[in-house]
Amino acid sequence: TPAAQTNRLSSFGHIDWQQTLDDICTDILPHLGKGQVADYIPALASANPKAFGIAFSTIEGTTYTAGDWNTAFSIQSISKVFMLSVALAEEGEKLWRRVGREPSGSSFNSIVQLEREHGRPRNPFINAGALVVTDTVISHCGDEAGIDRLLAFLRESSGDQAIVVDEKIARSEAAYGDRNRALAYFMKSFGILREDVPITLETYFRQCAIEMSVANLSKAGLYLAAEGLCPISNRAVANDAHTNRVNAIMMLCGHYDRSGDFAYRVGLAGKSGVGGGIIAIIPGVGCVAVWSPPLNDAGNSYAGTLALEWFSHRTGVNLF
Ligand code: DON
Numbered sequence: 001t002p003a004a005q006t007n008r009l010s011s012f013g014h015i016d017w018q019q020t021l022d023d024i025c026t027d028i029l030p031h032l033g034k035g036q037v038a039d040y041i042p043a044l045a046s047a048n049p050k051a052f053g054i055a056f057s058t059i060e061g062t063t064y065t066a067g068d069w070n071t072a073f074s075i076q077s078i079s080k081v082f083m084l085s086v087a088l089a090e091e092g093e094k095l096w097r098r099v100g101r102e103p104s105g106s107s108f109n110s111i112v113q114l115e116r117e118h119g120r121p122r123n124p125f126i127n128a129g130a131l132v133v134t135d136t137v138i139s140h141c142g143d144e145a146g147i148d149r150l151l152a153f154l155r156e157s158s159g160d161q162a163i164v165v166d167e168k169i170a171r172s173e174a175a176y177g178d179r180n181r182a183l184a185y186f187m188k189s190f191g192i193l194r195e196d197v198p199i200t201l202e203t204y205f206r207q208c209a210i211e212m213s214v215a216n217l218s219k220a221g222l223y224l225a226a227e228g229l230c231p232i233s234n235r236a237v238a239n240d241a242h243t244n245r246v247n248a249i250m251m252l253c254g255h256y257d258r259s260g261d262f263a264y265r266v267g268l269a270g271k272s273g274v275g276g277g278i279i280a281i282i283p284g285v286g287c288v289a290v291w292s293p294p295l296n297d298a299g300n301s302y303a304g305t306l307a308l309e310w311f312s313h314r315t316g317v318n319l320f
Contacts, residue, residue, distance in 0.1 A: 008284035021066035035294030035302030038274040041172035047293035055218040058286040061231040072211040076273030079207040080130040087133045088242040090140035099132040119190025123253040128183045135200045146203040158220040159232040173205035214289040221287035258298035265309045267318035272300040282317045
């Protein structure tokens with residue numbers, strides 16, 4: 001049985017979570033629209049640059065929301081966190097033979113390090129590393145079942161059976177996916193990828209195109225704050241040791257070559273996606289998710305990062 005999670009929620013009994021979210025929603029208004037909406041595919045470029053949503057779920061299963069909390073958006077690279085949990089459950093520590101756990105200091109789709117490091121990506125959150133993770137899940141689940149395994153995981157951990165892939169975005173990812181194709185075939189040439197590359201790519205494009213709201217994401221991330229136990233389904237969806245390690249990797253690698261800046265400003269384990277979403281984990285307390293489409297130059301939500309910085313400092317949940 002997993003170690004009983006230290007419940008740190010009671011030390012924040014004085015915090016009015018709803019008021020905190022409402023205040024952030026008001027204070028963020030002058031910052032909405034700063035940054036650049038991802039435009040590498042048309043479907044993302046049409047996102048409303050003024051949209052903003054925030055949700056906070058506690059490990060006891062209560063969810064607080066504000067702004068555009070119920071709008072589903074493309075989770076993009078946030079999917080890499082959940083796929084990593086699935087891969088660790090299936091493959092265990094052997095996964096690290098084919099992907100590292102060090103910050104890359106490079107952009108999310110960089111290829112240069114791969115040649116120097118024999119095709120083994122630095123970490124599971126850059127695209128190359130995520131492709132290794134997806135390839136691993138396919139090895140265990142079968143070709144078509146990789147995406148189904150992830151969807152089942154997200155539906156259970158968020159309690160929303162309606163979570164699906166936006167097929168239009170998935171098709172667009174494939175149409176503009178030559179960099180990812182290059183990364184995948186390059187790794188295959190080193191023997192780092194095992195499965196059929198087109199199937200791994202297709203699964204990766206589809207996982208990026210999963211649509212969720214901040215409310216769903218804040219619930220789905222709760223197992224990472226509760227040592228693998230999902231308070232929504234009341235089941236262990238991951239192993240306690242793995243969840244702590246996924247958090248460690250999020251802290252060091254969750255924002256690409258801006259991970260140090262995120263750690264400095266927010267002080268929480270977090271993962272961003274180019275759809276403008278970010279999740280952040282507060283162990284023993286809960287999970288907070290934000291969404292604002294315009295990105296900074298590292299591909300992380302501009303207003304989303306600012307909102308998390310405020311959330312962390314105003315409530316005192318900063319880990320340090
Ligand atoms: O692989 C890509 O290029 C995108 N579909 C997803 C990358 C992503 O979200 C990187 N994030 N900040």
